[in-house]
Amino acid sequence: MKYALVVKNVSKQFDDADQKFSFKKILNKDKFNAVIDVSFNIKEGEIFGVLGPNGCGKSTLIRMISTLLVPDEGSIKIFGKEIGKDDAVIRNMINRVSVEAAFFKKLTAWENIIYAARLYGLSKEDTKKKIDEILDELNFPKNRINLPMENLSRGQQQKVAIARAFLTSPMLILLDEPTTGLDPKSKMDVQKFIKKVMKERKNVGILLTTHDMNEADNLCNRISIMSDGKIMVQGKIEKLKKKVHVKDVYEIKTDKSIMRVYNFLSKIKTIENVLRDGRKIRFYTKNINLVLADLSKLLARNKLKLIYLKSVSPSLEDVFIILTGKSLEQDEK
Amino acid sequence: MSKVYAFVERQINMTLRHWHWELVWILYQIAMALSVGFIGAGAAAVSGVELDVEELTLFLLIGSLLWGFLNLLLKEMSYSIVWERWEGTIEYTFMAPVSRLTHLIGTSIAALIYGIVRTTLVLIAIAFFFNINLEHANLLGAVIILAIAAVSFIGIGMMVSILPLLTPERGEIMGTIVQAFLLMISGIYYPISVLPVWLQKIALLSPAYYALNGMRDALIKGSSLFELWTFVWPLIILGVILIPLGWYIFNIGEKYSKRKGRLKRSG
Ligand SMILES: Nc1ncnc2c1ncn2[C@@H]1O[C@H](COP(=O)(O)OP(=O)(O)OP(=O)(O)O)[C@@H](O)[C@H]1O
Numbered sequence: 001m002k003y004a005l006v007v008k009n010v011s012k013q014f015d016d017a018d019q020k021f022s023f024k025k026i027l028n029k030d031k032f033n034a035v036i037d038v039s040f041n042i043k044e045g046e047i048f049g050v051l052g053p054n055g056c057g058k059s060t061l062i063r064m065i066s067t068l069l070v071p072d073e074g075s076i077k078i079f080g081k082e083i084g085k086d087d088a089v090i091r092n093m094i095n096r097v098s099v100e101a102a103f104f105k106k107l108t109a110w111e112n113i114i115y116a117a118r119l120y121g122l123s124k125e126d127t128k129k130k131i132d133e134i135l136d137e138l139n140f141p142k143n144r145i146n147l148p149m150e151n152l153s154r155g156q157q158q159k160v161a162i163a164r165a166f167l168t169s170p171m172l173i174l175l176d177e178p179t180t181g182l183d184p185k186s187k188m189d190v191q192k193f194i195k196k197v198m199k200e201r202k203n204v205g206i207l208l209t210t211h212d213m214n215e216a217d218n219l220c221n222r223i224s225i226m227s228d229g230k231i232m233v234q235g236k237i238e239k240l241k242k243k244v245h246v247k248d249v250y251e252i253k254t255d256k257s258i259m260r261v262y263n264f265l266s267k268i269k270t271i272e273n274v275l276r277d278g279r280k281i282r283f284y285t286k287n288i289n290l291v292l293a294d295l296s297k298l299l300a301r302n303k304l305k306l307i308y309l310k311s312v313s314p315s316l317e318d319v320f321i322i323l324t325g326k327s328l329e330q331d332e333k
Numbered sequence: 334m335s336k337v338y339a340f341v342e343r344q345i346n347m348t349l350r351h352w353h354w355e356l357v358w359i360l361y362q363i364a365m366a367l368s369v370g371f372i373g374a375g376a377a378a379v380s381g382v383e384l385d386v387e388e389l390t391l392f393l394l395i396g397s398l399l400w401g402f403l404n405l406l407l408k409e410m411s412y413s414i415v416w417e418r419w420e421g422t423i424e425y426t427f428m429a430p431v432s433r434l435t436h437l438i439g440t441s442i443a444a445l446i447y448g449i450v451r452t453t454l455v456l457i458a459i460a461f462f463f464n465i466n467l468e469h470a471n472l473l474g475a476v477i478i479l480a481i482a483a484v485s486f487i488g489i490g491m492m493v494s495i496l497p498l499l500t501p502e503r504g505e506i507m508g509t510i511v512q513a514f515l516l517m518i519s520g521i522y523y524p525i526s527v528l529p530v531w532l533q534k535i536a537l538l539s540p541a542y543y544a545l546n547g548m549r550d551a552l553i554k555g556s557s558l559f560e561l562w563t564f565v566w567p568l569i570i571l572g573v574i575l576i577p578l579g580w581y582i583f584n585i586g587e588k589y590s591k592r593k594g595r596l597k598r599s600g
């Protein structure tokens with residue numbers, strides 16, 4: 001088994017980014033741990049997901065793998081080549097899509113693409129042919145390719161970024177939130193495209209970060225969940241879901257006044273993460289028996305009819321929330 | 334080779350897209366060059382002293398044009414990195430399989446072409462206003478001096494270009510400081526003999542000083558290549574030192590910014 005990527009005990013600290021003058025800072029520099037002792041690997045043919053709340057260090061990790069940031073500790077190997085030693089070889093093997101559109105905004109999509117393509121030694125003819133194919137599959141409107149980047153919509157820019165990355169046939173593809181900001185249809189287009197590439201090119205590896213749990217569920221073979229720079233858990237998604245069963249996930253539905261139930265549940269100490277979803281409420285508790293008596297009193301007092309109260313199997317999102325203590329919805333705000 | 338061309342093509346595309354701004358800049362540069370040129374005639378009028386106005390004008394115009402050209406080179410080189418960081422493309426350029434040497438050569442060639450085209454346009458415009466007599470001029474000698482001087486300026490440009498990555502945001506001001514300093518010590522609009530002695534000594538380290546004097550001798554006096562050698566050899570030495578030094582400093586700066594995480598703008 002060959003590994004596309006092996007990350008071993010990688011850590012990264014940053015200086016306090018605030019440069020405002022103070023004597024305290026000169027004497028005693030505040031350091032910030034962005035990535036702490038992270039290890040994982042990606043096999044050939046695998047899509048590996050890195051999930052985690054904002055600021056947990058996903059992009060920092062990807063920057064280190066892209067040779068753009070030097071790790072303080074640990075080692076990173078890409079197809080056996082080590083970062084810091086074989087960077088020139090490695091750069092030929094990788095490419096990346098980042099959340100923010102990194103383009104010369106006054107240049108057209110095509111001018112940006114041909115610039116990137118030439119840096120990777122591609123000819124104009126090859127680039128034209130290949131980019132047409134890729135943009136087609138992503139449903140990018142062809143007549144937009146000669147517009148300045150700044151005149152393209154956010155989603156269109158993102159598609160050009162994805163095309164730019166896949167154009168150079170990288171062996172390790174780093175996708176940092178590639179579908180953030182895309183509409184549902186475009187998201188599907190991109191996911192379909194990624195799956196197709198993986199089918200055609202069996203020996204590539206993909207590292208994907210996303211805030212979309214369905215996307216991770218749909219694309220990734222294995223994932224790791226990070227929080228505050230550390231990996232909390234990693235493994236096959238199915239296995240992670242089983243791990244969470246210790247804290248059970250419940251769903252409750254009543255005929256009316258669901259907010260009363262919501263307020264009631266929110267106040268109980270043994271219950272966590274009460275989430276309202278339309279007329280249903282989801283919550284976590286280790287012991288449902290502790291609340292049943294009080295709950296039935298509440299229902300009787302308010303003349304509410306219980307439609308159901310059942311334990312449900314945890315979704316990837318539940319895994320995420322329980323392990324990081326943060327909900328994604330909170331995050332995106 | 335195709336990798337070098339990537340940078341040149343990018344620059345050409347960019348310039349063509351901004352052509353109206355480029356025109357405005359050229360008009361500005363022409364106006365500046367003209368006003369410097371008129372100082373020659375003005376000096377005679379103000380002081381009432383009999384002067385060789387034609388020679389003084391030529392002296393000033395050469396200074397203005399040459400400085401315009403070298404300054405443009407320096408600016409194009411030194412802004413190339415800040416600009417890419419601002420656009421957010423710097424990470425993509427730095428992670429591409431391009432050696433830093435290729436990258437810098439590409440950027441330099443783009444800057445050279447841009448500088449030559451713009452300066453030529455200014456030169457043509459100026460020729461309408463001043464009656465410049467180049468009968469005795471050694472044009473070949475002037476071009477050779479210019480070419481060698483350009484090399485040194487590219488080296489300085491490399492050094493200055495990486496500075497903005499060392500400190501976030503305000504670093505680009507460094508380029509402006511270097512420019513102002515070179516302008517002051519190199520004797521662009523006056524012979525350096527008017528400077529305090531210690532500044533004159535520093536001037537001997539400035540490639541612009543040799544370029545200016547060489548150009549003036551070639552164009553005004555028509556000095557032969559042999560006579561110009563006094564300016565050529567220091568320029569060659571400066572070039573041989575400044576290019577590797579620029580490249581070396583660029584590499585140090587790049588490593589530092591990769592350790593400190595200074596490449597990114599956001600995300
Ligand atoms: N160059 C840098 N200098 C200083 N601090 C940095 C730098 N890059 C990242 N950080 C800090 O490191 C932490 C991790 O940032 P990172 O961008 O890796 O998060 P992320 O997991 O990608 O978040 P998001 O989901 O919002 O993209 C943040 O707290 C950030 O402020």
Ligand SMILES: [Mg+2]
Binds near residue numbers: 058059
């Ligand atoms: Mg990120």
